[in-house]
Amino acid sequence: MSYQTKSTKHWWNNAQHRALLFQVLLIGGLALVVWTIAGNTMTNLEKRGISTGFKFLTQESGFGIIQSLVPYDESYSFGRTFVVGLLNTLLVSFCGIILATILGFTVGVARLSKNWLVSTMAGIYIEIFRNIPLLLQIFFCYFAVLRALPSPKQSMSLGETIFLNIRGLYLPKPIFESGFGLVLVVLAIAVAVTIALAIWAGKRQRETGQQFNTPLAAGLLVILLPLATYFLAGSPVSWELPALKGFNFKGGISIIPEFTALLVALSIYTGAFIAEAVRSGILAVNKGQTEAASALGLHQSMVLKLVVVPQALRVIIPQLTSQYLNLVKNSSLATAIGYPDLVSVFAGTTLNQTGQAIEVVAMTMAVYLFISLTISFLMNWYNKKIMLVER
Numbered sequence: 595m596s597y598q599t600k601s602t603k604h605w606w607n608n609a610q611h612r613a614l615l616f617q618v619l620l621i622g623g624l625a626l627v628v629w630t631i632a633g634n635t636m637t638n639l640e641k642r643g644i645s646t647g648f649k650f651l652t653q654e655s656g657f658g659i660i661q662s663l664v665p666y667d668e669s670y671s672f673g674r675t676f677v678v679g680l681l682n683t684l685l686v687s688f689c690g691i692i693l694a695t696i697l698g699f700t701v702g703v704a705r706l707s708k709n710w711l712v713s714t715m716a717g718i719y720i721e722i723f724r725n726i727p728l729l730l731q732i733f734f735c736y737f738a739v740l741r742a743l744p745s746p747k748q749s750m751s752l753g754e755t756i757f758l759n760i761r762g763l764y765l766p767k768p769i770f771e772s773g774f775g776l777v778l779v780v781l782a783i784a785v786a787v788t789i790a791l792a793i794w795a796g797k798r799q800r801e802t803g804q805q806f807n808t809p810l811a812a813g814l815l816v817i818l819l820p821l822a823t824y825f826l827a828g829s830p831v832s833w834e835l836p837a838l839k840g841f842n843f844k845g846g847i848s849i850i851p852e853f854t855a856l857l858v859a860l861s862i863y864t865g866a867f868i869a870e871a872v873r874s875g876i877l878a879v880n881k882g883q884t885e886a887a888s889a890l891g892l893h894q895s896m897v898l899k900l901v902v903v904p905q906a907l908r909v910i911i912p913q914l915t916s917q918y919l920n921l922v923k924n925s926s927l928a929t930a931i932g933y934p935d936l937v938s939v940f941a942g943t944t945l946n947q948t949g950q951a952i953e954v955v956a957m958t959m960a961v962y963l964f965i966s967l968t969i970s971f972l973m974n975w976y977n978k979k980i981m982l983v984e985r
Contacts, residue, residue, distance in 0.1 A: 635952070639952075644949050644950075646952065646953070647953070648953055650672055650948045650950050651671060651672050651673035652671050652672075652673060653671060653672055653948070654668075654669060654670070654671060655668060655670055655672050655944070655947075656947070659678055659934045660932075661682060661850050661933075661934055662681075662682075662934075663678070663681045663682070663685065664677060664681065666678050672944050672947075672948060675939050675943070676939075676940050676944070676957065678934065678939060679934060679936035679937075680936050682934050682935050682936070682939070683922075683925055683928075683935045683965075684965075685853075686853060686856055686925050686928065686933070686935065687921060687925050687965070689857055689861075690857055690860040690861050690864065690921050690925065691922075693857070693861035694860065694861045694862075694865040694917070695865075695868060695914075697861060697862070697865035697868070698864070698866070698867070698868025698869045698872060698917075699868070699869075701716045701719055701869035702716075702868065702869040702870070702872025702873045702875075702876070703872065703876070703898070705717060705720065705872075705873045706876055706877070716869065719869075720866045720869050720870060723863055723865075724863075724867060726863075728859060728860070728924055729927055729930060731859040731862065731863055732855060732856060732859040732860075732927055733930070733931070735854075735855035735856075735858050735859045736851065736852065736856075739855070740760070740851040740854060740855055741760060741851070743758060743759055743851075745759060746838060746841060746842050746843060749838075749843075754835075757836055757838075761850075761851070762848050762849050762850045762851050762854070763848070763854065764836035764843045764847070764848050764849075765836070765846055765847045765849070766833040766835050766836070766846055767833065767836075767845065767846045767847045768832075768833060768834075769831065769832045770831055771830040771831065771832065772830060773830035774827070774831060776823060777820050777823050777824050777827060780819055781816070781820040784815040784816050784819045784820060785816060787815055788811070788812045788815050788816055791806075791808060791811055791812070792808050792812070794806075795808045834846055852932050852933035852934075853933055855931055855933075860921055860924060860925060863924075864917050864920065864921045867917050867920075868917050871909075871913035871914055871917065872910055874909060874910075874913070875906035875907065875908075875909035876902055876903075878905075879901075879905045879906050883901055883905065884897055884902060887900070904980070908977070908980060908981060911973060911976065911980070912977060915969065915970060915974070918969050918973065919966050919969060919970065922962070922966060922969065923962060923966070926962075929942055936958055936961060936962075937958065940954060941954055941955060
């Protein structure tokens with residue numbers, strides 16, 4: 595009896611003490627590995643004469659970028675190239691998410707259509723684009739489709755205002771004049787009134803069961819009201835048309851082929867995966883729900899809008915989040931066709947010119963981490979908002 599009491603008091607026989615010891619050893623081992631890697635890195639940088647720090651961000655870049663959403667030329671700093679690359683990445687990611695979502699939901703619903711031709715075409719689209727590597731799709735859009743367009747002198751035109759050639763798509767550019775601010779103010783007021791109207795209509799329907807045609811009212815407010823203000827203010831917008839000068843078009847808005855190829859490939863590829871997520875979400879809804887809604891006399895489109903899709907979203911949203919994250923990260927393949935995204939401009943050209951590998955790669959990784967965490971946070975918030983509340 596005395597022997598057992600003595601052995602159980604030993605610290606090694608306590609499971610919590612052993613767990614604590616192993617955690618301390620693990621943290622110590624990781625710290626030693628990190629310290630060794632950091633020490634070796636600093637030693638190698640000193641041997642090669644490479645300085646560390648972020649002072650290079652203020653140095654003049656000396657190279658141009660074919661697309662920039664902010665003013666930029668060769669005289670701007672490397673810090674400006676980071677901003678240009680970041681904005682280009684955000685632009686193609688945002689547009690890609692919007693297009694892929696629309697395409698995915700459309701094809702996902704079409705996949706379950708009772709029309710044999712529609713469901714078969716949707717299935718073929720999904721199987722083809724989901725099983726071909728994204729990089730090959732980007733190459734196909736860029737080299738096989740867009741590089742086959744005519745030269746600027748033989749451009750395809752629409753009404754002598756829109757031009758398409760191997761250099762890109764050229765559109766008229768709006769020039770906003772004095773008085774346009776009033777249109778924006780009216781538009782903001784119309785949007786605010788529409789939101790308030792939608793909230794009131796929803797509350798009214800829950801309390802009385804009476805429906806209000808909110809889409810029609812929103813269309814009248816958001817479209818007709820600003821449009822009437824625009825004409826009353828004397829049409830305060832003029833248009834700068836693109837014109838062929840020398841070997842290329844000048845003026846207007848130009849959309850470079852690299853952006854188009856990347857956007858189309860990302861949207862089509864991700865849309866195929868979203869379509870499957872939508873199909874699985876719709877199939878997860880109990881068939882009795884659909885039958886009950888149809889028994890009430892609702893049209894098939896109303897059953898889909900009011901009964902099926904709201905319940906299917908609870909299954910779709912988690913998969914949709916993963917596809918959005920994949921789209922943002924896959925946008926880094928832009929460097930393969932020369933689109934000036936963050937990886938191409940900052941982690942490519944800037945790194946080669948400055949040699950600041952640690953700082954450049956760390957900043958690039960931090961940007962993608964921040965974007966991914968932001969998307970995850972917003973989608974998780976929305977998923978939690980539409981979750982079924984159990985009582």
